[in-house]
Amino acid sequence: MSGFDIMAILANPEFSRMLVHGVRMTLTVFAGSWLLAMSLAITLLALRMLPGRLTEGFVAAYISYHRNVPTLVQLMFWYFGIASLLPPGLQIWLADHNSEAVFAVIALGLCQAAYFSEDLRSGLRAVPKGQWEASRALGHSYVGAMRWVLMPQAARNAGPAIVNHTVSLFKNSSLAMAIGVSELTHVVKEIESRTFRAFESYLIATLIYLVCTLLLMAVGAWFERRNREMRAAS
């Protein structure tokens, strides 16, 4: 191995193609699991507000499981464990359609939904009770009050926590390499084993991850500042 030479990787057409593919896969897994997590989180929150202990117990168990079992174990459980119980036809179909990425999106999305749902719930709890009573008194239905009065404020309260967990989700997308998804970390590890340029390969990945996470954090800070200004103005 010779001295530091990052262009040996970046200028190589094959490696640069692998890197682009890795970034795209990271973003796909991230976006897919974020959307799944957010829609599940809203569903969980709605379930939790239904009367009856059964749904509440179910949601509490769901959240407890996903927060107390390591994310990597959840990934392996889906990819090795649950996949083996599926009917053979579906297993073959999945194998043809990048089953690693599909299971990574499912596992990461289900796991992150637990965190998002808790964020939304504490955001909702921080909305003063008078808001609810006032909107019902003004003639909103249950759903209307939720949709137009409570949820917008809850989402605003939950904003910073959601952004933090979005950053974690983005970083956790790297765990997908453990089940063989060819995302960014997987790709640089492969480039490293082919070129023996560990420093250069890891540096490229580090910079890409940092740019993305710092951007997400900046969006979060902007969001928070805007909320503060809006609250001060009202």
Place this chain on the structure above:
Amino acid sequence: MTMLANIADIVRENWLLLLIGQYPNGPVGGIVATLMLSALGIGLAFPLGVVLALASLSPWRALRWPVFALIYLARGIPLLLIILWVYFLLPVLIGRNVPGFVTMLVTLSIYQAAFISEIVRSGIQALPRGQMDAARALGHSHLSAMRWVVLPQALFNTIPSILSQFVSTIKDTTLGYVINVPELTFAAGQINNRLLTKPFEVYAILAVAYFIVCWTLTWFAHELERRIAASRTNVTAAGGASLSPARAATAEV
């Protein structure tokens, strides 16, 4: 029902491997290695985190900036990539081979120290300013006031958060799997490779094992937090001192 019987069989035949790995015929593994790795990791990260917190509160920029840089790196880079960095850099820096356990221990100590420093810093900042002012007025130097007045109170209040950081560390040790650290996830992988036909059962056992450990510790952290909060409100009610630190702490959660 056969599935439950299978799980019982797997546990009966492999409980020792899940508990201590291949010890004494090899390195300590299994759940004991997981707990050792997390306890040592937090044990090293805690003093380092306190030092980093003090540096981040110091009036000198040269001390503050490296800490902020470290915190942003820890928050912005996936742990998996940090493990790969340490795996590659540590042998280069000290000039000899390093076992996976040590690589993982170094990674976790640095990574968790960054988060613990934030916890300790907010613990220090949540104390009323009067504590520092009073200690200074009584003749303590800045450092001695920190050591004897501010830190004992601040660190006591951070115990529940440190405990939940310990739970995160237990979950983080699973990533040692990618550099073949013999711990619980690795043991499950070995069992799965030997049996080949029962992945669902093996990984269900693994998930349940982690759940029991982490759930118990999380419960314990909540209980401690409740007691500490209760003891603080009693003290403030009796002494009539400011309520603000307790309020600030609950509002943050």
